Amino acid sequence: MILGVEKVKKSFDGFVAINGVSFSIPKGEICSLIGPNGAGKTTLFNLITGHLPSDEGKLTFKDVDITGRPPHQICRLGVGRSFQRTNIFPRLTVFQNIQAAVLAHRGKSFTFFRPVDSFFQEETGEILERVGLGEYAQMVSGSLSYGFQKQLELGIALASEPELLLLDEPTAGMSVQETHQTMEMIAKITREKGLTLLFTEHDMEVVFSISQRIMVLYQGRLIAEGMPGEVRNNPEVQKVYLGEGR
């Protein structure tokens, strides 16, 4: 198991956001986490990546206990993430965004007297090509269109060469066509690199077409978990989730 979540709980001022969630993800799987707005998906991501401390429970990554560790350590162990709202370095160029992440990953960030331009040109270029931003390398990233910024975020996450990639609504705000293209790209990268993927997504068609396993979160509890077929036919899921016409 690459990721283990055991009886994790989190509340904010008495509101229980995550109420004893347990699941585990085997290496190499493409998993999705779905649930209506406010179900606790982003909170769960924040707990796994160390953004928030959990109140109870245990988190493991490749059998290493990561409960309570800070984000940068969890990232170094091999957990990459992207955010629901775009989260880039807006005044830097597209190239510099990715290069910074490569520098951090390769342990060169404490180099003081050598020009940064001489570092990882090729590696950075490769990632840019992979996420389809090769021709925008020298643009100031904050001036990119929303869709491209999302792709850049994915590139930043990939630059840390994670084994487990958590993507929080990687296609939020995209058109149907863009959504399909982006998810195809993500699935392709995941397979080629042998990554494990956990993502959240609102487009059910996308979720059911690329996921090998689906987990359904509702009011802070996991109400279903399994292969797409099982989840689709689960009566509770149909009642609380699909029945609402999402």
Place this chain on the structure above:
Amino acid sequence: MSKENWILLLFVLLLICLPLTESRFYVFLGTDILIFGLFAVSLNLLLGYTGLVSFGHATYFGIGAYTCALLMKKASVPFPLAFAAAGALGGISALIIGFFCIRLTKVYFAMLTLAFSQIVWAMAFKWNSLTGGDNGFVGVPFPQFLDSNVRYYYFTLGVVAGSLFLLRKVVNSPFGRILTTIRENPERTKFIGIHVKLFQLVAFMISGIFAAIAGALFGIFNHSVFPDILFWPASAEVLIMSLLGGIYNFFGPVVGAAILLFVRMQVTSYTEHWPVILGFTLAFLLFFFPGGIMGFLQGRFPGLGGKR
């Protein structure tokens, strides 16, 4: 060599020629601008590069000034040693104060830097036996081998040029690049695997070292040190210099220091309402040229080093 480096070389040559004017005024002003230019650039490592608004940067400048002057006069420590000790103590105090300050963010960070700077100011103000308190610490001589204004000017030019050379290397290094990602987005920087607080602390310390070096230069230059240089308006003034010149350009703060000191010297000979003029100028600038003077010029002439 790049175009920017040629311009810089030319500039340094001009500065070397400055004493040929045989004007005591220009040599004095030149020394003053060099010192405050270094001070403002050291602050800008935090302000423009790391995104930390320090409101107490005069602390390290003052610690540098007192350390060097006190060691020379009271303990008869040779100048080179006293000078090095000033830089070291500036770094150590920045490390200690920074350790607490970086725990907070944004306005709380700024207020904490201000609080610490007022503590240090109060110590210098009240500790009569050591610092001379309000009367200041006077009668600090030029070191023997620098016993004229022109010699001291050349020494200052050498130290400032060397310091800026090192600082420029640092901001253009991988470390410097990570500082800019922290400025842009500290949260995201954590998730590329960076221990953000550690980087902020190191930046704070480097900044403190160079501020203290500038302060040490200043104390000897004036032959005296007063607690005023530790008081909060001194911290505000160096912030203004940086903003005026432009915080997103490496040399912006030097330009800001030069303009502020030159204009102040001119204006104060005509009127005593300098703070009013400064206030209006700053308000105008912040509205119409938020990138400062260098930010504006850079927009017009993209060749002027767009290093962010």
